[in-house]
Amino acid sequence: MGAQKRLYEPGEYVSLITGLMGIVAAGDTWDKARKVLREGHKPGRYFVPGCCQHPDYVIQIPVIFEDGTFDVMRAMNLKRVDDPPEDKKKKIEEVFKQHSL
Numbered sequence: 286m287g288a289q290k291r292l293y294e295p296g297e298y299v300s301l302i303t304g305l306m307g308i309v310a311a312g313d314t315w316d317k318a319r320k321v322l323r324e325g326h327k328p329g330r331y332f333v334p335g336c337c338q339h340p341d342y343v344i345q346i347p348v349i350f351e352d353g354t355f356d357v358m359r360a361m362n363l364k365r366v367d368d369p370p371e372d373k374k375k376k377i378e379e380v381f382k383q384h385s386l
Contacts, residue, residue: 291342298366298374299348301327301358306366306373307350314386315340315347318355321384325354329362349386351376 293299295311305327310318326332331345340347346358351373380386 292344292360293342293346293363293365295342298369298377299346299358299363300366301329301362302364303328305350305352306369306377307348308377309342310347310349310355310386311342314349315355317386318347318349318384321386322349322353322355322380325350325352325356327354327356327358329359330356331359349377349380351380353380353383 293309295309295314297309298306299309300306327350340357344360346360346363347355348358348363349355
C-alpha cells in the first residue's frame with residue numbers, strides 16, 4: 286500500500302487562528318519536548334486520554350509553540366505559514382535552544 290501521506294511535515298511553521306505560531310515536531314525532538322515543555326492546552330488540541338502517543342501528521346499534528354508549550358493539534362485548527370515573520374521564528378528557535386531540543 287505504501288506510506289500514508291502526511292498533511293503537515295516536521296519543520297513546517299504553523300499558526301492557530303489566534304496568531305500564535307509553532308513548528309511541527311517529530312521523532313526525538315517531539316519525545317524530548319513532551320518531557321521538558323509544558324502542555325499548552327490550546328483550543329483545538331486533542332485531549333482524549335491515551336491518544337497522541339504516536340501522532341499521524343494527518344489528523345494529529347504535534348506542535349511546539351513560540352510560548353514554550355506543546356500540544357497535539359487537530360489539523361483543521363492549524364494554518365500553514367510559508368513565510369513566518371522573523372520575530373516569531375526567533376522565539377521558536379529560542380525555545381529550542383533553551384531546552385536543547
